Amino acid sequence: MSPDFHDDLLQHYSEAELVHHIRASPRHATTPRVFLLSVTLLAKHYEPPLIEDMVKATEAARRLGIRAPCIKRTIIYEGSAFCVMERIQGATLEEIWTRLSWFMTIKIALQLRHFVHLLRSVTSSVAGSLATGQCLSFWLEDRYGLPARSRPEDIAYFIQFWMNFTSIRKAMKAAKQVSVNAKRQISPVARTFVLTHHDLAPRNLVLDSSGQLWLIDWDYAGFYPIYFEYASLQNFHTPKDWNLFARLR
The missing domain is CATH 3.30.200 (Phosphorylase Kinase; domain 1)
Structure with a gap:
């Protein structure tokens, strides 16, 4: 300091x-x-x-x-x-997870569940961050990127492209065979997006001395498909020193 x-x-x-x-x-x-x-x-x-x-x-x-x-x-x-x-x-869950009891684990889970429900109460018809509208998601980044304030159709096409991706050559060939109008007919992933923290890994969950949970690091927050919050929970490598009990929780 x-x-x-x-x-x-x-x-x-x-x-x-x-x-x-x-x-x-x-x-x-x-x-x-x-x-x-x-x-x-x-x-x-x-x-x-x-x-x-x-x-x-x-x-x-x-x-x-x-x-x-x-x-x-x-x-x-x-x-x-x-x-x-x-x-x-306080301490992050990454630091103290192995020392937490089952009771405290459940208490934390209920607090986190409540926070996620509060976030989902705020919706938007376009995706992206709150100020600039940039799509800063871990799951929506590539060399070209999505436009700011992307529509549901944009997100759907992006995800479908990468799910079917095998090589640049095949992707370019497929793109030439599909008309612009055909692309627009892809069913959107969601008609509205929800406010998402987008990085709910243990390193960003802090437990204070009174047992209250805090969410830090809102750098990637924005409006995204509802399941992106679940996906963000996977943006974490389990420490090698965590025992089986800690991993099961």
């Missing part, structure tokens, strides 16, 4: 001063983009075009009643963007 930084002066520091304090702070052990600014605050580095999406998603989650970090200040300075936010006091 930066020895000269004072929480109560956060809103009064100039952008240059705040960036100096951030860069003078130690980095998180496993997430180099995160700086431990103080006991109660941390700062995370972003590419400037992406920070607004994260901020809007985090604020939307908090309005729904989901426990997420409070955004304190954002700045864009000399080509870099930083978000200063509340530092949640």
Whole structure:
């Protein structure tokens, strides 16, 4: 933590001063983009075009009643963007999973289920992040990418393409044989998309000292097909030191 930084002066520091304090702070052990600014605050580095999406998603989650970090200040300075936010006091499920009881596991599962239901109460007719509309999904990225605020037909065609993909040559040949109108006749994956955290891996689930669950890291949040949240749970490699009991839970 930066020895000269004072929480109560956060809103009064100039952008240059705040960036100096951030860069003078130690980095998180496993997430180099995160700086431990103080006991109660941390700062995370972003590419400037992406920070607004994260901020809007985090604020939307908090309005729904989901426990997420409070955004304190954002700045864009000399080509870099930083978000200063509340530092949640607790441990990630990745860190403590092997020590949790069955009772606590069920309690956490019920809290997470409630949060997901709250997210699904918010829907959209187009996919993508909340500010720019970019499709930042792990499951919708390729060399060309999807357009911002994609329609259900776009998502359906994208998924069908990759499910049937065998080689570039065959894909190009098939594309020439299918008319544009035929492509539009593909049944959409869903008529509406739901608000999705999109990275509900144990590293992004924090349990505080009172047993309350917090969801952090809203970088990939946006509107996507309902099953994408389930898929995001698989974006996690089980640690080798987890025993059978931990894996079964």
